Amino acid sequence: MKFTQEQDILQRYKSQINIDQIFSHPESLPFQLRIYERNEVILQEGDTLDGLYFQVDGRTKVTSSVETGKALLLRFCHPLAVFGDIELMQKVVVQSQVEAVTQASFLFINKHTIETELMRDYKFLTELSRHLAYKLQTCTTASRINLLASVEERLASYLLTIRLQHDFGKEIQTPHIHEVASLIGTTPRHLNRVIQKLSDVNMLRKDKKKIVVIDWERLDELSNGLRYE
Structure with a gap:
C-alpha cells in the first residue's frame, strides 16, 4: 500500500466524487489517498477498523469466509463504493475481505476524525445511510434468490x-x-x-x-x- 497527502492529487479525486455533496466541511478533514496494487488486501476479516475507505479508482472484490477456509464472493466494487460503514456503525471488527482486482485508490479518513467530527455532520450521515441501505437491499435480494x-x-x-x-x-x-x-x-x-x-x-x-x-x-x-x- 502506498499513500499520499499531496493536495493537488487529493483535490482531483475530491472533485471527481463531488466531495461537497458528502461532507459539510471537507476542507477541514485530514484525507489521505491510499493506493493498493492488484491482489493486495485492503481490509481483512477480523481486523480492527482504522477508518472509512471511499473507493475513487479501480476495481475491488468483496468476499466473506467461514472457519473452514471457504470464501463466498459477494460483489465487485467500483467508485464510489464505501468500506467500513457497517463496522463503524455496529462497532465490530471488519466483516468482509476487500481485495484489489486492479490497482485501486481510496480517499481514507481515520476513525478518530469520524467519531469526533463527522458523527454530527448531516451530509455525511445521509451519505452513509444511503450506502448502508443499498448494501442491505442488494444483500437481502441476493440471499432470498439464492435460498429460494x-x-x-x-x-x-x-x-x-x-x-x-x-x-x-x-x-x-x-x-x-x-x-x-x-x-x-x-x-x-x-x-x-x-x-x-x-x-x-x-x-x-x-x-x-x-x-x-x-x-x-x-x-x-x-x-x-x-x-x-
Missing part, C-alpha cells in the same frame, strides 16, 4: 440482471464460471451442468469462457421475474 430459487432460475436471473447494467448488475458481472457460481450460491460443477442443460435446448451456449444467450425471452420466462437488484 433453483440454480436454473438463479442463472437466468443473473444473466438478465447483468444485461440491464444497473449498479448491482455491474457489481456482480464476471466472465469466470467459478465466480458466477459463487455469486449465485452453487458450485462450478453444478453450474456447468445447468449451462449444458440450457445449451441442449438452445437457450444459451458456452463460447470458450463466455456464456452467450441465444433466447432472452425464454430465459426471462425461466427466471420467473427474479432479478439480483
Whole structure:
C-alpha cells in the first residue's frame, strides 16, 4: 500500500466524487489517498477498523469466509463504493475481505476524525445511510434468490440482471464460471451442468469462457421475474 497527502492529487479525486455533496466541511478533514496494487488486501476479516475507505479508482472484490477456509464472493466494487460503514456503525471488527482486482485508490479518513467530527455532520450521515441501505437491499435480494430459487432460475436471473447494467448488475458481472457460481450460491460443477442443460435446448451456449444467450425471452420466462437488484 502506498499513500499520499499531496493536495493537488487529493483535490482531483475530491472533485471527481463531488466531495461537497458528502461532507459539510471537507476542507477541514485530514484525507489521505491510499493506493493498493492488484491482489493486495485492503481490509481483512477480523481486523480492527482504522477508518472509512471511499473507493475513487479501480476495481475491488468483496468476499466473506467461514472457519473452514471457504470464501463466498459477494460483489465487485467500483467508485464510489464505501468500506467500513457497517463496522463503524455496529462497532465490530471488519466483516468482509476487500481485495484489489486492479490497482485501486481510496480517499481514507481515520476513525478518530469520524467519531469526533463527522458523527454530527448531516451530509455525511445521509451519505452513509444511503450506502448502508443499498448494501442491505442488494444483500437481502441476493440471499432470498439464492435460498429460494433453483440454480436454473438463479442463472437466468443473473444473466438478465447483468444485461440491464444497473449498479448491482455491474457489481456482480464476471466472465469466470467459478465466480458466477459463487455469486449465485452453487458450485462450478453444478453450474456447468445447468449451462449444458440450457445449451441442449438452445437457450444459451458456452463460447470458450463466455456464456452467450441465444433466447432472452425464454430465459426471462425461466427466471420467473427474479432479478439480483
